[in-house]
Amino acid sequence: MKAQKNRTKNEFLYFAWRNKKLRIGIFILLFFILLAIVGPYLTPYDPWAYVGPPASGPSQKFWFGTTMFGQDVFSQFVHGLRPVFLVGAFGGGLATLIGTVIGFIAGYRGGWIDEILNTLTNVVLVIPTLALLLILAAYLGVRSFFIQAVFIGCTAWPWTARAVRAQTMSLKAREFVDLARISGMRATKIILTEIAPNMLSYLVMVFILQFGGAILNAATLDFIGLGPTRGISLGLMMQIALLWGALPLGMWWWFIPPGLTIALLVGALYITNVGLDEVFNPKLRGI
Amino acid sequence: MWRYLGRKFTIYVLTFFLAVTIDWVIPRFMPGNPVQTMLSRAALRAEAVEVMRGYYLKAFGLDVPIWQQYLNFWKAVFRGDLGISVYLFPKPVMKVIAEAIPYTLAILVPAILLSWLAGNKFGAFAARRKWLDSTLLPLGYFLTATPYMWLGILLAWGFGVALGWFPIAGGYSFAMTPHFSWKFVLDLLWHWFLPFASLFLVMFGGWAIGMRNMIIYELEADYAQYLESLGAPRRLIRNYAFHNALLPQITGLALQMGTIAAGAVVTETVFSYPGIGSLIVQAIQNQDYFLIQGCFLFIIIGVLLANFLVDIAYLIVDPRTRRGMLGET
Numbered sequence: 001m002k003a004q005k006n007r008t009k010n011e012f013l014y015f016a017w018r019n020k021k022l023r024i025g026i027f028i029l030l031f032f033i034l035l036a037i038v039g040p041y042l043t044p045y046d047p048w049a050y051v052g053p054p055a056s057g058p059s060q061k062f063w064f065g066t067t068m069f070g071q072d073v074f075s076q077f078v079h080g081l082r083p084v085f086l087v088g089a090f091g092g093g094l095a096t097l098i099g100t101v102i103g104f105i106a107g108y109r110g111g112w113i114d115e116i117l118n119t120l121t122n123v124v125l126v127i128p129t130l131a132l133l134l135i136l137a138a139y140l141g142v143r144s145f146f147i148q149a150v151f152i153g154c155t156a157w158p159w160t161a162r163a164v165r166a167q168t169m170s171l172k173a174r175e176f177v178d179l180a181r182i183s184g185m186r187a188t189k190i191i192l193t194e195i196a197p198n199m200l201s202y203l204v205m206v207f208i209l210q211f212g213g214a215i216l217n218a219a220t221l222d223f224i225g226l227g228p229t230r231g232i233s234l235g236l237m238m239q240i241a242l243l244w245g246a247l248p249l250g251m252w253w254w255f256i257p258p259g260l261t262i263a264l265l266v267g268a269l270y271i272t273n274v275g276l277d278e279v280f281n282p283k284l285r286g287i
Numbered sequence: 288m289w290r291y292l293g294r295k296f297t298i299y300v301l302t303f304f305l306a307v308t309i310d311w312v313i314p315r316f317m318p319g320n321p322v323q324t325m326l327s328r329a330a331l332r333a334e335a336v337e338v339m340r341g342y343y344l345k346a347f348g349l350d351v352p353i354w355q356q357y358l359n360f361w362k363a364v365f366r367g368d369l370g371i372s373v374y375l376f377p378k379p380v381m382k383v384i385a386e387a388i389p390y391t392l393a394i395l396v397p398a399i400l401l402s403w404l405a406g407n408k409f410g411a412f413a414a415r416r417k418w419l420d421s422t423l424l425p426l427g428y429f430l431t432a433t434p435y436m437w438l439g440i441l442l443a444w445g446f447g448v449a450l451g452w453f454p455i456a457g458g459y460s461f462a463m464t465p466h467f468s469w470k471f472v473l474d475l476l477w478h479w480f481l482p483f484a485s486l487f488l489v490m491f492g493g494w495a496i497g498m499r500n501m502i503i504y505e506l507e508a509d510y511a512q513y514l515e516s517l518g519a520p521r522r523l524i525r526n527y528a529f530h531n532a533l534l535p536q537i538t539g540l541a542l543q544m545g546t547i548a549a550g551a552v553v554t555e556t557v558f559s560y561p562g563i564g565s566l567i568v569q570a571i572q573n574q575d576y577f578l579i580q581g582c583f584l585f586i587i588i589g590v591l592l593a594n595f596l597v598d599i600a601y602l603i604v605d606p607r608t609r610r611g612m613l614g615e616t
Contacts, residue, residue, distance in 0.1 A: 122298045123305055126594055128545030130552065131586040132309070138571055138579050139313050159542060212432065219434045220549050224556060224568050238436060242557060247440065247455060250448055259437025266432035271425070274500070 015279045022275030028268035032261065036085055039078025047076040047232050058253050065253035068244045073237075077257050080234045084215055084265065087149045087233075091214035094153025096160060096207045103164025104191050108172055118165070125158035130220060137226035145228050148221065152214045160206050167202060171195050201280040205273050212269040219262050234258035288602065288609045295598050299591050306587040310580050311360045315353075369584070370577035374570060380581040384563065388585070390458050391562030393479060395551050398486035399540075406494025407536055411529045413495065414502035424499060430492025435550035439485040439557035446481060453481045456559040482558045486550055490543075497539055501532035534605055541597040544590045 016022055045051045052062050054070040064073035106117035133151050137143060171177060172195070180190045196203075221227050222235025241247075241255040351359070363369070369380035410427075413419040430438075447455035459465065459474050505511060505528035514524050555564030563582055570578035602608050 119298065119301065123302045125542070126298065126302045126545075126591060127306060128548045128586055128590045130545065130549035131583050131590075134567065134571075135310065135313055135579060135583045138576075216432075216434055217549075220436070220553055223434070223436050223553055225571055235434075238434075238440065242436075242440065247443055247448060250444070252444060255437075255440050255444070259434055259440065263429055263433040263437065267425075267428045270428050270432055270496075 012279065016275075019275045019279055021271045022279060025268045025270075025272030025275055028264055029272065032081065032265055032268075033085065035078060036081040039081060040075075043072060043075040043078060045072040045075040047071065047079045055249065055251055057251075064257055065251070067240070067254055068246070068249075068251070073254055073257065076232055076237055077234070077261070080232045080237055080258065081261065083145045083228070083231060083233045084218070084262070087145055087152065087218040088211045088215040090146070091149035091152035091156070091218065092207060092210035092212075094150065095156035095210045095214065096203065098153065099157035099160025099206070099210075100164050100203060102157065102161040104168055104195065106161065107165040107168025108187060108191055108195070110169075114165075117161070121158045121161045121165075124155070125162070127155075129155040129217065133217070133221055134224075134226060137221060143226070143228050145231065145233075148218055148228055149214070152217050156210060156213055156217065160210065163206065164199070164203075167199055168195055171198055201276070205276055205280075208269050208273045208276070212266040215262060215266055215269075234262055291602070291608050292598070295595070299595060303587065303591060306584065307361065307364055308357075310583055311357060314576055314580065315356075364584070369581040372570075372575055372578045374573040374575035374578060380577050383566065383578065384581055384585055387561060387563045387566045390560055391551060391555070391564065394483045394486060394554070394560065394562070395547070398483050398490060399547060402487045402490035403494055403536070403540060406491045407498045407529075407533065409491075410495035410498025411502050411525070411532070414499040415506065420499070424496065427492040427496045427499075430488055431490075431496060433489055433492075434553070435486065435489050436553035436557050438489055439482065439554045442481050442485050443557060454478050455481070458561040478558075478560070482554050482560050485554050485557075486547075489550060490547065493543070494536065494539075497536060498532060501535055502528050505529075505532050534601070537597060537601050537604060541594045544593045544597075548586050548590055 048071060050070045051072055052066045052070045054066060055068050056062065056066050058065045062072050062074065064077060066072060067076070102117055102121065106114045106121070132155050136151055140147070177190060177194050180194050218227070218233070219235035222233045223239045225239060227233055227236055235258070237258040238255055241251070246254045367381050372378050372380050372383050375383055413423060443455040446453050454460070454477065458478055459471065463471055463474060465471065502525070506524070511524050511528055514527070551562070552564035552567055554560070555562045556568045559565060563585060567579065567582045570582060
């Protein structure tokens with residue numbers, strides 16, 4: 001039994017390593033995680049301090065140049081990278097958790113509970129997330145990264161709930177679940193020990209997609225000025241750059257790094273997701 | 288068919304009800320009282336503050352019981368009375384929004400439709416074609432992962448500032464007054480192009496990838512394998528796969544509506560395009576709460592309408608929904 005388990009694990013690792021998409025995706029992710037961790041120690045400057053000549057391009061002293069006011073762009077960039085991961089992981093995680101729980105309950109219980117939860121899911125699904133975040137954030141005077149992540153998590157779950165519900169319903173009809181039910185197992189235990197493990201690979205992929213979605217949502221909120229009221233983030237950098245005329249002045253070093261990083265990060269997450277899909281689902285390995 | 292439409296319609300009515308309620312609840316129960324903010328901004332003497340507070344409470348209808356405020360809010364919504372904009376005083380919010388809507392629709396509708404069509408075609412074409420799959424699809428992933436505002440900034444910088452081909456701000460030249468002439472229409476189109484292109488590109492990437500992945504699933508399906516074993520031409524199989532893969536893409540269009548609306552908001556902000564998106568950002572920066580509420584309602588209504596249109600498209604495309612063979616929404 002144990003040997004069997006080991007073998008499937010090795011097989012998984014083998015295909016995971018062989019998958020180019022997965023390799024590229026994970027490499028990019030690790031690179032930025034590392035940069036977010038060590039980055040702030042690489043730069044002697046405070047992200048908001050006026051340390052250099054204003055609006056000067058990249059140089060040896062200021063790797064990414066300086067802002068309109070002479071702040072170091074590189075230092076803002078590495079400091080802004082941390083909240084991206086925090087909001088992404090926490091917001092995406094919360095969305096995955098809510099969506100999974102609602103999906104499990106709706107799919108397993110069925111009946112009127114399903115009816116209610118399904119309606120709720122569909123309603124929240126139609127409401128544009130950003131509009132909701134917008135009106136919430138607009139009225140909340142002081143905002144933190146934590147609150148932003150909670151907002152995002154509480155609005156991004158519906159598609160997950162829907163997908164998990166559909167999968168739960170199809171798994172529920174299988175024999176091993178019937179067996180567990182006949183043996184008198186409690187519903188929560190059946191969901192946790194019989195149904196969830198069979199969807200684990202899917203849930204991992206859901207989390208990755210939610211992670212990327214949360215990053216994009218957070219950047220959008222930051223960009224329109226509804227991000228956290230303190231601290232720096234990549235979205236905020238873009239907002240400030242646009243607001244202070246980096247565009248007409250052609251200060252590309254100010255607005256390219258933050259957006260490019262978000263695009264690379266989220267793109268890497270998406271590619272990782274497809275790579276995992278190919279690893280878990282042998283049919284797709286093809287070509 | 289009616290069951291399907293009825294179910295959808297119930298969801299939309301519920302959503303609208305919920306959205307209006309949220310629109311009403313949040314300003315009243317969030318910390319930070321708009322009336323207090325306005326009072327403290329005016330910085331008056333103590334007795335003047337009381338008079339002003341009474342005036343504001345009456346003006347905003349806050350002096351009646353809470354349930355009555357809620358009913359009044361609904362009545363006002365149906366009358367199309369969304370209050371007066373503080374930032375563009377004394378223009379009614381409704382009028383401000385009505386002026387902005389054509390611009391938003393002008394970039395959104397073509398961008399959504401064209402990117403969906405082109406993305407699907409391209410994705411279907413690229414699937415299982417080795418060199419396209421490995422060269423252009425990473426680009427697609429990159430595009431769909433790009434924050435809308437950043438692509439906007441990039442295009443504005445490249446084509447607007449560096450090359451100088453397109454203007455980077457506004458809906459039309461400041462020297463012009465809106466009137467109907469070829470010159471003005473051309474000017475409008477000239478300003479319209481970059482925001483449109485920026486929205487189009489981000490969405491295009493998403494649809495192309497979605498379609499490519501769907502086609503690969505479909506080509507693995509039993510019917511495709513069966514056809515292949517019968518010796519059917521590849522083109523025919525791909526055609527069937529394409530038709531089947533279109534259905535989830537239509538559903539995807541409905542699911543994406545909210546994200547697309549968000550994309551339009553930030554894209555307009557980048558180009559200072561005079562649509563709803565720029566309006567929202569200005570409203571937020573000026574703490575114009577009535578305008579924020581109004582824009583929120585309009586985004587919701589727009590997304591609901593778009594969803595409804597997608598449902599109808601689905602009915603036309605998928606015969607199973609028409610015959611009531613799919614009970615599930």
